[in-house]
Amino acid sequence: MDLKAIFDNFHRTVTEHYFDMNGRVGRSQFWYFVLANIVIAIGLTFVQIAVFLPLVALYNLAMLLPSAGMGARRLQDTGRDGKILWAFIIVAFISQAVAAIMLLGAMSTGLLFLGPALALSWLISLAMLVVSVVLIYFWCQPGDPLPNAYGPPPPMFDPSQRAAMPL
Numbered sequence: 001m002d003l004k005a006i007f008d009n010f011h012r013t014v015t016e017h018y019f020d021m022n023g024r025v026g027r028s029q030f031w032y033f034v035l036a037n038i039v040i041a042i043g044l045t046f047v048q049i050a051v052f053l054p055l056v057a058l059y060n061l062a063m064l065l066p067s068a069g070m071g072a073r074r075l076q077d078t079g080r081d082g083k084i085l086w087a088f089i090i091v092a093f094i095s096q097a098v099a100a101i102m103l104l105g106a107m108s109t110g111l112l113f114l115g116p117a118l119a120l121s122w123l124i125s126l127a128m129l130v131v132s133v134v135l136i137y138f139w140c141q142p143g144d145p146l147p148n149a150y151g152p153p154p155p156m157f158d159p160s161q162r163a164a165m166p167l
Contacts, residue, residue: 005159010036019065024077024150026143029157033070037063064089071135076150077143084138088131095124 013033041056048055068089072082098121145153 001159003159006032006036009033009157009159010040013070014063014066017066017069019069021069021072021076021082022150023073024143024148024152024154025070025073026077026154026157027074027140028159029154030070030074030139032157032159037067071139073150074139075135076148077154078138078141079144079148079150080138082150085135088128088135091124091128091131095121095128098124 009029009032041059044055044059068085072085075082075084102118102121143153147153
């Protein structure tokens with residue numbers, strides 16, 4: 001396994017396909033992108049601890065669109081509509097909005113506001129869990145071996161080869 005090939009795949013996805021939801025991406029290319037994303041986030045966590053800046057939050061915000069595009073193209077490789085990914089993005093946005101409202105409400109009214117908000121937060125978290133499990137299940141499925149409505153099959157991604165593969 002060539003680590004440079006894995007991070008080249010990550011770099012190409014971020015720079016050339018920042019929010020590209022057209023076409024297809026293979027299973028190995030997708031999961032190596034996820035691996036590189038997690039490794040970078042873990043590295044930034046250690047830097048964040050040292051410098052006391054919200055680096056991981058900023059990184060995750062910057063990676064939202066490339067990750068959404070990659071996830072949508074992976075869904076399209078399995079023959080599903082990439083717009084399914086919007087369900088997760090909308091539920092995650094609602095979750096963050098409710099958390100912010102809970103914080104503001106607790107700061108202004110005290111703990112009286114937390115009871116109903118915690119129940120709502122629990123339901124939203126359950127919805128996020130269900131959507132996440134369904135998406136991971138879809139992403140783990142093999143892609144269509146033949147052309148589908150979203151394009152021809154993607155090229156095989158092999159991290160043991162240093163040559164850059166087109167997306």
